[in-house]
Amino acid sequence: MRLITRGDADGLACAVFITITEKIESVKFAHPKDMQDGEIDVTAGDIICNLPFHPDCYMWFDHHISEEDRDDAVKTGDFKGKFGMAPSAARLVYEYYDDPQLKRYEEFLIAVDKLDSAQLDIDDVTNPKDWMLLLLSLDPRSSLGDFEYYFFELIDWIKKYDLQTIIKKPEAAVRCEYVLSETEKLKKALKNHTKLDENVIIIDFREIKTIPMGNRFLEYTLFPEGNISLRIFFGKGGLKVICAAGHNIFKRDSKTNIGKLFAKYGGGGHPGAGTCQLDINTADEQIVEIINQMKSDG
Numbered sequence: 331m332r333l334i335t336r337g338d339a340d341g342l343a344c345a346v347f348i349t350i351t352e353k354i355e356s357v358k359f360a361h362p363k364d365m366q367d368g369e370i371d372v373t374a375g376d377i378i379c380n381l382p383f384h385p386d387c388y389m390w391f392d393h394h395i396s397e398e399d400r401d402d403a404v405k406t407g408d409f410k411g412k413f414g415m416a417p418s419a420a421r422l423v424y425e426y427y428d429d430p431q432l433k434r435y436e437e438f439l440i441a442v443d444k445l446d447s448a449q450l451d452i453d454d455v456t457n458p459k460d461w462m463l464l465l466l467s468l469d470p471r472s473s474l475g476d477f478e479y480y481f482f483e484l485i486d487w488i489k490k491y492d493l494q495t496i497i498k499k500p501e502a503a504v505r506c507e508y509v510l511s512e513t514e515k516l517k518k519a520l521k522n523h524t525k526l527d528e529n530v531i532i533i534d535f536r537e538i539k540t541i542p543m544g545n546r547f548l549e550y551t552l553f554p555e556g557n558i559s560l561r562i563f564f565g566k567g568g569l570k571v572i573c574a575a576g577h578n579i580f581k582r583d584s585k586t587n588i589g590k591l592f593a594k595y596g597g598g599g600h601p602g603a604g605t606c607q608l609d610i611n612t613a614d615e616q617i618v619e620i621i622n623q624m625k626s627d628g
């Protein structure tokens with residue numbers, strides 16, 4: 331059997347669990363968009379986790395509610411596996427098998443749930459430790475060696491060793507160290523390039539060359555009065571201006587539906603987060619419109 335999953339913390343946990351409960355010969359990464367567009371060849375020997383449904387698969391586990399209306403089999407529950415509201419797809423896998431062998435991963439799974447559903451504590455963002463730090467070390471934006479290779483090593487290590495042993499492995503240690511140092515760099519960059527306009531945290535990273543990796547929720551710990559953030563930066567080659575917005579996860583009272591707002595500008599997302607790409611020539615005016623909307627929504 332083959333597992334098809336997403337290369338993130340939730341996908342990692344799915345891979346750890348499914349390789350214990352099923353006979354898996356290989357693991358393949360896929361992007362949600364490629365799955366939706368039918369770019370991935372799926373057969374009856376495939377288990378899909380944390381990715382959109384495919385009618386030809388053997389089993390499917392997902393918690394992305396937007397999947398609900400995409401396929402009749404999902405609506406009627408005519409598939410093997412589990413779909414529904416959950417903080418992570420891994421949580422659904424864990425519940426589905428209810429296997430005593432998985433019980434020892436409870437703490438790991440709690441961290442995955444928190445990260446995948448953005449239910450983080452301030453400390454998880456400003457000073458991540460233990461499982462949270464290890465999960466954050468799995469970041470494809472990091473330039474520290476091969477991401478896929480590290481992902482496969484983690485699947486293996488998590489099954490073999492305890493957390494303290496894993497965190498001391500050189501590949502993990504260097505990546506954890508990197509997470510912490512990038513967090514410090516991002517703090518500085520945010521302090522220098524952010525202004526608070528009423529409820530909107532406006533971060534203009536068009537002014538800097540390299541944006542530190544850091545945690546995308548860090549701005550909310552530095553500007554706790556704002557309930558929504560707008561990050562502005564140049565796209566590849568400086569040809570487009572990218573806007574990425576999100577609700578403050580520690581002050582959840584913004585009324586802006588970001589996905590809907592950004593759809594007007596050719597972008598999209600969820601109510602709580604989204605992105606859009608603006609033309610260089612019209613970006614400044616459009617950014618003012620976006621900010622005004624976020625302010626009037628409150």
Ligand SMILES: [Mn+2]
Binds near residue numbers: 340341380393418419
């Ligand atoms: Mn997920």
